[in-house]
Amino acid sequence: MKKSLIFTFLISVFSVSLISAQGSQQYTTKSKKAIKYYVESTNYFIRRQYNPALELLQAAVKKDGSFAEAHLRMSKIYMAMGDESQVQHHLQKVVKAQYNNPSFSEAHVLLAEKYFDQSAYQEARKLVNHIIGMEKANRLMQEEARYLLANIDFTEKNIDKPVEFSPKPLGGGLNQLGLQYFPVLTVDQQSMIFTGRRGTMPQYDEDIYISKKQPDGQWSRPESLSDNINTRANEGTCTVSADGRTLIFTACQEGNGFGSCDLFISYKIGEEWSMPKNMGNKINGKSWESQPSLSADGNTLYFVSDRKGGQGRRDIYVTYRNEQGEWCSAENLGKDINTPRDEVSPFIHVNGQTLYFASEGLPGFGKFDLYVSEKNGQSWTKPKNLGYPINTKEDQASLFITADGKDAYYSHEQRQGDHYASSIIYTFVIPQEIRVTNRSSYVEGTVYDAVTKKPLGAKVELMDLNQQKKISDVNSDPKNGDYLMVLTEGSEYALYIDREGYLFQSLTFNYSEKSLQSVAKPLHIDVYLQPITKGTETVLNNIFFDVDKYEIKEISQPELNKVASFLRDNPEIRITINGHTDNQGSAEYNLELSSKRAKAVYDYLVQAGIDQERLQSRGYGQSKPVTSNDTEEGRQKNRRIAFEIL
Structure with missing residues (x-):
């Protein structure tokens, strides 16, 4: 990190101005010897040859101990050399001798910085207030003084409210x-x-x-x-x-x-x-x-x-x-x-x-x-x-x-x-009070060809279903098929894995309720993409209905639009939309409900511009479960909409 703005200013701009002004400058000493030593130190100072510059400046202050310009230059040299005690000693000499001289306002601010670093806030505040109120003080130094005053105010207000902090080296x-x-x-x-x-x-x-x-x-x-x-x-x-x-x-x-x-x-x-x-x-x-x-x-x-x-x-x-x-x-x-x-x-x-x-x-x-x-x-x-x-x-x-x-x-x-x-x-x-508002976890795995079992490079997109917009997209590694997608709490997400020539797959994640468990455990999900061939099917995991209803919920639109986009990109393909339920309720009721839900998806795609000649819909009710209906998790998997290539 760079040193403070004021130090940069002092070493460059101010030191150069001293050279151009040394012929006409009115010094704070009447000793010609002291002035001679000071002027001779200038070239060494500019070239950062600090030891010979210090020798000349020390000779100058021996001639006149209150020679402010010499003490100020010595403070700058010791600052560059990292000798903080000498920096403060010489700044104090300048401020004591030239307390009301606006030409030395920089020394006041530099000394105030030293006091601030030592937690001597009242001494620092006194000096910066003096510069702020001083007529004809350097504007840059007054700006530095106001900046330092804001830090003094902030520190005094907050230094006694420590956060928990126990750093350990790795x-x-x-x-x-x-x-x-x-x-x-x-x-x-x-x-x-x-x-x-x-x-x-x-x-x-x-x-x-x-x-x-x-x-x-x-x-x-x-x-x-x-x-x-x-x-x-x-x-x-x-x-x-x-x-x-x-x-x-x-x-x-x-x-x-x-x-x-x-x-x-x-x-x-x-x-x-x-x-x-x-x-x-x-x-x-x-x-x-x-x-x-x-x-x-x-x-x-x-x-x-x-x-x-x-x-x-x-x-x-x-x-x-x-x-x-x-x-x-x-x-x-x-x-x-x-x-x-x-x-x-x-x-x-x-x-x-x-x-x-x-x-x-x-x-x-x-x-x-x-x-x-x-x-x-x-x-x-x-x-x-x-x-x-x-x-x-x-x-x-x-x-x-x-x-x-x-x-x-x-x-x-x-x-x-x-x-x-x-x-x-x-x-x-990280202390609790400054942790991120929304934490994150991730899902990772490998994308494979479902037939050859070889890894695939594929596009992986994350959609925020509540906002109905894409959050991010990555590509699985073209050599090993690995992918990773970050999931952040606070919304419901659809994850799409897509590659040309294959049926896309959709995954669903509900992170809308904030709980540590919702994002604490990363997920590993391998994905097997089916080549587009007759009879292959993909489940649409992000199409939602209310209980016992067949009206499509608005949150389902990204998934439906994904199907429509897939069909536009593959104009030769015809599909049937298949509806399935769990075994809760009568078989007749479930068959009717699944048929109406499949037809609702069919209607959406037609309204989206897909030729109805390319579409069919059918309900299977509870007749084709993919897992046991003995658990709620199993029943949820059995309640599904899928589309199949004809």
């Missing part, structure tokens, strides 16, 4: 590299992919690593993800789809992108990752793009960019993949999330509704804090700070939340000067 083979950070997991929590460096010094480049959970629950030693992914350049800050088969990552490869760092995409087919491709100029530009977060189905991407025209310097953007598989032009996520300052490290939960991110522009405990926001239609709810001690006065970022919303993973970094001394991956249990 053991096993993990945390074996020099540095490891930005962890992401597949939805089954069996694979972790993260950015790593073999050493802590800057000369070690970033690569992407994978660790897998062992039978004993421990993580394996990290391995390079793929020779197709990692190069001699830097690759890092990645994201993976829920099924672990789509990877988007940041690569900073000279001559192979639009800007300094671009986003690249790779697909896993079988056990191999494809050669990555640049995601194109609708996402990447001359600016810096990084820190991607991919939705569960791989069709929505959030990322960070410092491109022009945003709300701040670094903002969160979003892009969508259309029906043709093309990524649309990225859009700024807007003022609901982004501020005039930096927002970084977005993470979209697999439910597609909950966004976690880090911001330094919202009131918090200092620097970058972690926040959560829920998607509300086309907008986002007001971001909520995750609370202390998850957030502290230090930078927080790179949070990953599991599908059930229970556990979080993050990396904790420690700096030494201008580089990281350590970075360790931790986990902790």
Whole structure:
């Protein structure tokens, strides 16, 4: 994470202005020797040759101990060197000598930041209020003072309301590299992919690593993800789809992108990752793009960019993949999330509704804090700070939340000067009050040809029956037939598995009632697709009727439309719609009810434009059960509508 905005300002803009103004500047000392030493230190300071610069500045303050410019420059040098005690000592010298001088308002704000970091909130508040009320104070410094005041107010109000937080470093083979950070997991929590460096010094480049959970629950030693992914350049800050088969990552490869760092995409087919491709100029530009977060189905991407025209310097953007598989032009996520300052490290939960991110522009405990926001239609709810001690006065970022919303993973970094001394991956249990609103689980399995039993690549679509719209779609692996689809509580779903030349299959999931049991246990369902041949039949699991009624419920429309679409795509096919019941009631009644229900489906398809010459309907009542009627589960399976190829 970057250092504070004020520090960046001081080291660059202000130091350059000193060179241009040194010939006419009125210093706070009358000692010509002190001024001479100070001016001689300038070139060393600009070139970051800090030791010779300090020697000259120390000579300057020996000549005049109240020489404010020299003390201020020394504070900047010690800040860059990480010597916080010396930073504070020299800032205090400046503020004491120039308390009412607006030219030194930056020293007041920097010192207030030090007091804030030490929890000396009243001392910090006094200094920032002084700058805010000071006429002719630097506007940027007054803006910094107001920002710091908001953090002081927030911290004093919330520091005594801690959330439960017991982080633990991950053991096993993990945390074996020099540095490891930005962890992401597949939805089954069996694979972790993260950015790593073999050493802590800057000369070690970033690569992407994978660790897998062992039978004993421990993580394996990290391995390079793929020779197709990692190069001699830097690759890092990645994201993976829920099924672990789509990877988007940041690569900073000279001559192979639009800007300094671009986003690249790779697909896993079988056990191999494809050669990555640049995601194109609708996402990447001359600016810096990084820190991607991919939705569960791989069709929505959030990322960070410092491109022009945003709300701040670094903002969160979003892009969508259309029906043709093309990524649309990225859009700024807007003022609901982004501020005039930096927002970084977005993470979209697999439910597609909950966004976690880090911001330094919202009131918090200092620097970058972690926040959560829920998607509300086309907008986002007001971001909520995750609370202390998850957030502290230090930078927080790179949070990953599991599908059930229970556990979080993050990396904790420690700096030494201008580089990281350590970075360790931790986990902790998410406090109840900040867990996701809608938890998720998943269904996974393999798609087969029902005749040959060979694995198939097929399209897998998830429909929200209540909203009557598609939620997501994925493809089963073309080599091994494996598929995985995330299911989120709060609605009823239809899952369609479809491939050209085969009858589609539909599965049904009712997650409308929120209960831990409804999403706690992942499901394994293998699917066997029947080739389109005479006599083959598929059950329509998402056509619903009220008890003893034959009027089709509105929630059935997505399934009926799926049948109509199938018939349009296969104009040579004729079908019969078959109705079946359980054995409750008389055989005569059940035969009549099943016939009317089948006819209702027939009528819907005719109204949808399907030629009635291609359709028949028939009721079988209770005469063709597929399982025993001795249990409610069995009776439910026997109450069904199916269609058969004629």
